[in-house]
Amino acid sequence: MIKREFTIIACCIKQNMGIGYKNKLPFVCPEEMKHFRETTSKTEDPQKKNLVIMGKNTWNSLHP
Numbered sequence: 001m002i003k004r005e006f007t008i009i010a011c012c013i014k015q016n017m018g019i020g021y022k023n024k025l026p027f028v029c030p031e032e033m034k035h036f037r038e039t040t041s042k043t044e045d046p047q048k049k050n051l052v053i054m055g056k057n058t059w060n061s062l063h064p
Contacts, residue, residue: 020057
């Protein structure tokens with residue numbers, strides 16, 4: 001049997017509500033952002049890729 005480790009981060013919102021306001025996060029946490037970037041951009045197996053699901057505004061904020 002192959003044991004696989006993975007992480008799931010989930011967020012649920014209601015209509016007209018969300019985590020950010022005017023495309024800004026309500027907090028600044030550089031350590032968390034660094035951890036997120038490292039966790040989502042690297043894999044132990046180069047044959048595999050990670051997947052991040054995000055909304056349109058988040059995507060647009062990453063590609064100005």
